[in-house]
Amino acid sequence: MFTLSKKNHLPLYIQLKEWIAERVDTGEWKPGMQLPSERVLCDDLNISRITVRQAISELVTEGRLYRVHGRGTFVSDQKIQQGLNRLTGFTQDIKARGQEPSARVLDLQLTDAPTAVIHALKLKANTPAIRLQRLRLADGEPLAVETAWLNDKLCHPLLDLDLENHSLYQLLSEKFNIQPAYAEQRLQAVACPAPTARLLKIRKASPVLQIYRTTFAPNERPFEYVESFYRGDKYIFYVSLNHG
Amino acid sequence: MFTLSKKNHLPLYIQLKEWIAERVDTGEWKPGMQLPSERVLCDDLNISRITVRQAISELVTEGRLYRVHGRGTFVSDQKIQQGLNRLTGFTQDIKARGQEPSARVLDLQLTDAPTAVIHALKLKANTPAIRLQRLRLADGEPLAVETAWLNDKLCHPLLDLDLENHSLYQLLSEKFNIQPAYAEQRLQAVACPAPTARLLKIRKASPVLQIYRTTFAPNERPFEYVESFYRGDKYIFYVSLNHG
DNA sequence: GTGGTCATGTGGTCAGAACCAGTGCTGGCT
DNA sequence: AGCCAGCACTGGTTCTGACCACATGACCAC
Numbered sequence: 213m214f215t216l217s218k219k220n221h222l223p224l225y226i227q228l229k230e231w232i233a234e235r236v237d238t239g240e241w242k243p244g245m246q247l248p249s250e251r252v253l254c255d256d257l258n259i260s261r262i263t264v265r266q267a268i269s270e271l272v273t274e275g276r277l278y279r280v281h282g283r284g285t286f287v288s289d290q291k292i293q294q295g296l297n298r299l300t301g302f303t304q305d306i307k308a309r310g311q312e313p314s315a316r317v318l319d320l321q322l323t324d325a326p327t328a329v330i331h332a333l334k335l336k337a338n339t340p341a342i343r344l345q346r347l348r349l350a351d352g353e354p355l356a357v358e359t360a361w362l363n364d365k366l367c368h369p370l371l372d373l374d375l376e377n378h379s380l381y382q383l384l385s386e387k388f389n390i391q392p393a394y395a396e397q398r399l400q401a402v403a404c405p406a407p408t409a410r411l412l413k414i415r416k417a418s419p420v421l422q423i424y425r426t427t428f429a430p431n432e433r434p435f436e437y438v439e440s441f442y443r444g445d446k447y448i449f450y451v452s453l454n455h456g
Numbered sequence: 457m458f459t460l461s462k463k464n465h466l467p468l469y470i471q472l473k474e475w476i477a478e479r480v481d482t483g484e485w486k487p488g489m490q491l492p493s494e495r496v497l498c499d500d501l502n503i504s505r506i507t508v509r510q511a512i513s514e515l516v517t518e519g520r521l522y523r524v525h526g527r528g529t530f531v532s533d534q535k536i537q538q539g540l541n542r543l544t545g546f547t548q549d550i551k552a553r554g555q556e557p558s559a560r561v562l563d564l565q566l567t568d569a570p571t572a573v574i575h576a577l578k579l580k581a582n583t584p585a586i587r588l589q590r591l592r593l594a595d596g597e598p599l600a601v602e603t604a605w606l607n608d609k610l611c612h613p614l615l616d617l618d619l620e621n622h623s624l625y626q627l628l629s630e631k632f633n634i635q636p637a638y639a640e641q642r643l644q645a646v647a648c649p650a651p652t653a654r655l656l657k658i659r660k661a662s663p664v665l666q667i668y669r670t671t672f673a674p675n676e677r678p679f680e681y682v683e684s685f686y687r688g689d690k691y692i693f694y695v696s697l698n699h700g
Numbered sequence: 701g702t703g704g705t706c707a708t709g710t711g712g713t714c715a716g717a718a719c720c721a722g723t724g725c726t727g728g729c730t
Numbered sequence: 731a732g733c734c735a736g737c738a739c740t741g742g743t744t745c746t747g748a749c750c751a752c753a754t755g756a757c758c759a760c
């Protein structure tokens with residue numbers, strides 16, 4: 213069926229894993245289909261069961277396969293796979309929803325960071341930070357007010373850039389080589405404060421989704437802390453959860 | 457240091473995993489601390505290395521430990537940990553927040569399923585389903601109203617069980633061997649409907665977090681659809697996002 | 701001091717074997 | 731016909747043992 217090359221320095225289980233993944237991706241093995249049993253794979257490929265199990269286990273962890281004790285191993289339904297939980301900025305998020313994102317800059321300055329920001333970005337006390345407040349629109353309608361705090365040391369020249377027509381993440385990536393790798397968010401339903409309500413063109417105290425986000429670079433350093441208010445009537449947050 | 461009991465039917469690697477997890481949770485082993493090497497653990501506990509590796513590997517996958525080739529295994533920085541995005545029921549969720557969960561059953565019956573439920577659970581039209589509505593409390597205070605729809609075929613005898621004092625997921629697991637594997641959620645900030653507000657003891661139209669969840673079993677069949685209203689002033693939802 | 705070598709300790713990969721624990725079919729008994 | 735025990739499969743757990751790849755520090759030669 214296929215040969216694993218020992219010469220190739222790649223571990224056998226990785227080679228097997230990629231081989232299986234390819235069958236699944238190309239649709240040669242369709243969702244619900246049963247894989248050859250672990251012992252059959254051992255014999256056919258002339259490798260030990262521990263190797264086969266390691267390859268399959270990783271694919272199970274990734275959600276591409278699932279096992280049923282006593283019955284066998286099967287290809288997962290691809291629809292279920294998590295297209296959710298992806299870290300994107302407002303721009304990408306809204307585009308993914310089929311709408312046209314835009315922005316109006318309300319404030320952009322270097323100023324003293326409040327303690328919540330100091331803590332989130334792991335700054336020293338009394339350090340200034342960049343405060344960027346924008347009204348975010350989807351298809352021209354106000355959807356959210358977003359206040360981002362950025363580490364000044366990492367991206368000072370940001371103050372001169374055009375943040376109405378470009379994605380912040382895109383600029384950070386192109387100009388400063390900062391890519392978001394990971395983010396933690398807190399979501400809460402609150403009554404909209406009056407000033408924010410005026411910007412969003414909703415009645416004050418309307419329900420809004422308040423989102424706090426801390427974004428980390430690949431080296432696990434936080435570079436951004438954002439507080440947003442999303443109109444409750446216009447924005448739905450999607451998330452997927454997996455069994456521990 | 458500690459003894460693994462063979463009598464206990466739990467697999468050795470699970471016992472070891474829980475033992476390590478406890479050290480980490482209680483803070484006996486602090487973030488950054490190096491664990492005893494795999495071979496040392498083998499000798500001390502008189503088990504094979506493959507067992508030790510399986511226990512550690514799962515904790516690594518969960519983000520509680522990390523390994524460095526050639527140096528050792530270490531306790532992760534807890535803040536980075538994604539104890540987030542774990543699929544749990546209300547009971548586990550509230551316990552994890554350090555509060556005491558409880559429930560009051562408002563409704564439990566077999567009835568016609570609305571189309572949203574038919575669709576989410578992939579039922580045939582005009583199929584009845586189990587409707588379970590509960591007021592959920594944390595430390596005795598109303599926190600959420602939860603309406604769960606369950607596939608009748610999978611868990612009919614549920615109608616006779618004690619759902620005030622037991623976790624639904626625990627019962628599903630013990631009685632019907634149904635384990636949640638994956639869930640998709642939608643979250644939205646809305647104004648609380650009057651009847652729900654009375655149950656939650658808040659003013660009507662207060663902001664609440666409305667959460668829809670579809671829960672899937674390991675075989676990717678949906679078995680539960682839940683609509684919940686969480687008090688906006690008492691509940692914060694945590695989520696982590698990863699770079700695609 | 702600087703730079704290379706090597707011993708040692710770490711995790712990473714893999715073989716072969718054994719037994720346990722669910723699932724589902726089959727054949728024999730009632 | 732219907733039930734149930736047994737068997738042949740599946741994945742789940744665990745062992746012994748081996749070698750590879752990487753990190754580190756001690757040692758030696760320059």
